[in-house]
Amino acid sequence: MQILIKSSCYSIVAPNMASTRTSSSSDIPIEIVSDDEMALIEAAFALARSSSSSSSSSSFSAIRSSPSPLSITSITLVSKRRISTDIEDTPFHKNKKISTLPPSFLKRFRNNRPLSVTDLTSTEWCPKQMEFSLLLGGQKVNKVMKAGIARHAKLEEEVIKRVEVKVKSQEDYWALKFLNFINGVNQLLFEGLTRELPVIGFAEDIWMVGVIDEIRMPLTKNDHNPILIDTKTRARDTRPAEPQRRNGRLQLMCYKYLWDNLVADDFPSEIFFTYFGLNPQHNLCEGLKLIGADSGFSASTLDDVVRYYRNTCRMLAPAHDQLLLRYEYQKDHSLLGEDKFVYDSEWLKNQIRCCVEFWLGEREATYTPEEERWKCRFCQFGAVCPAFTDGKGTVAHRSQDSNIKEG
Incomplete structure (x- = not known):
């Protein structure tokens, strides 16, 4: 059985980095939660921080408390970051306007933090819903x-x-993630199975994190490529619609993409330390040092752990090209069906690129396609979304079912 390290106390302040970080009077208790929960929590915290530090954020309170057509327009304007082609904005005009474009969603809500795979799948599900959520x-x-x-x-x-x-410290927090990965891989290699494996990687010039539901080693001796599996639970005993299956395929393909990049030793350590503002020589807490020793290696600093992390990745083979989605009925955990599909690198990169463009402010949030507007009946932002009104500001009938995008 794998030993998963769970942090019981975490502070973002590193004692020996006090000159560059704000100190905290006490440790903040946290608990490792699922990828989905963390994405929701991070968005909420980011919104709270931005409301007191940016002038554009002050309009969000008004939008939130009093949704109206003007409010929707404001949201759309806030999300746009494309460069204007107005002649007055060119460098040759003597009355040149000063650009007041707001920072991108990535800068505002994920500053010095990675995007999660859930951020990408939620954006693919409905970019406008993702915008409203932020x-x-x-x-x-x-x-x-x-x-x-x-x-x-x-x-x-x-x-x-x-x-x-x-x-x-932040260094301890990241070391914790790397150690959990190392221990999970050891379990995979010795027992043939591991679950809830955290992955951290650099994809399409963006830092991304995710948690793989399950990884199994093939039963055949000549096949050494791990099989990635994701289990989805459903409130109804029916198979999901194609948009849900597509979203699940995107999630698993993202995991394989991150995994394969790590296996190829494509982890830029120096860029990682710089982007997240980490001190690679930071002395780790005693608890993590003991965990490292129990795992068979001596690590005193974050840099030590990252080197072991990269060495562990070098031992691995790329993930199997065939991926597996399993759908369970929540009531009795019975199997509703399986979706076996082949990894499509080009399709995945196009999907990631579209989602990242939204986060970078290079693409305006679009509504879900007409043929998929049934999603709107299960969206909590239907009351303020023009795609779900009848033209008179009246919201269409809403289903009493839970969110259609089930976990």
């Missing part, structure tokens, strides 16, 4: 989502034992 507050966790989270926790407990470790 500007008006994160999506609510409903009963269906909670049931999915509980099911994944149960599957995790079958193969993983959690151990609490106190961490006190």
Whole structure:
């Protein structure tokens, strides 16, 4: 059984980095949560911080408290960052206008932090919903989502034992993620199975993180390519519609993309340290040093852990090209069906590129396609979204079902 390190206490302040970071009077208790939950929490925290530091954020309070056609227009204007082609904006005009374009969503809501795979899949599901989620507050966790989270926790407990470790700095926090990956890979190689494996990588010039549901080694002796699996739970005993399956395929392909990049030793350590403002020579907390020793290596600094992380990745083979999505009925965990599909590199890169352009402010948030507008019946932002009104400001009938995009 794998020992999964769980941080019980985390502060973003490193004691020996006090000159460059704001100090904290006490440690902040945290708990490792699912990728979906973390994306929602991060968006909420980012919104709270930005509301007190940017003039554009002050308009969001008004938008949130009083949705109106003008508010929707404001949201759209805030999200646009394309360079104007107005002649007055050219450098040759004597009355040149000063650009007041707001920072991108990546800068505002994920500054010095990675995008999660959930950020990408949520953007693919509906860019406008993602925009509303960032500007008006994160999506609510409903009963269906909670049931999915509980099911994944149960599957995790079958193969993983959690151990609490106190961490006190950003360097400790990242070292924790790398150590969990190393321990998970060791379990995969010795036992043929691991679950909830964190992956961190640099993809399409963007730092990305994710948590792979399950990885299995093939049963055939001549096949050494790990198989990536994701389990989705459903409130109804029916197979998902194509947009849901497409979104699930995107998620698993992202995991394979990150995994394969790591295996190819494509982890730019120096860029990583610089981007996240980390000190590679930071002395790790004693708990992490002990975990490293128990895992068979001596690590005193974050740089030591990153080197072991890269060495571990070099031992691995690329993930299998065939990926597997499993759909379970939440009521009794019975199998509703499986979706086996082949990795499509070009399709994936196009999807990632479109999503990243939204986060960089290079692409305006679009509404979900007409043929997929059934999604709107399950969206919490239907009351303020023009795509879900009848032209008179009246919201169409809403289903009482839980969010259609089930975990």
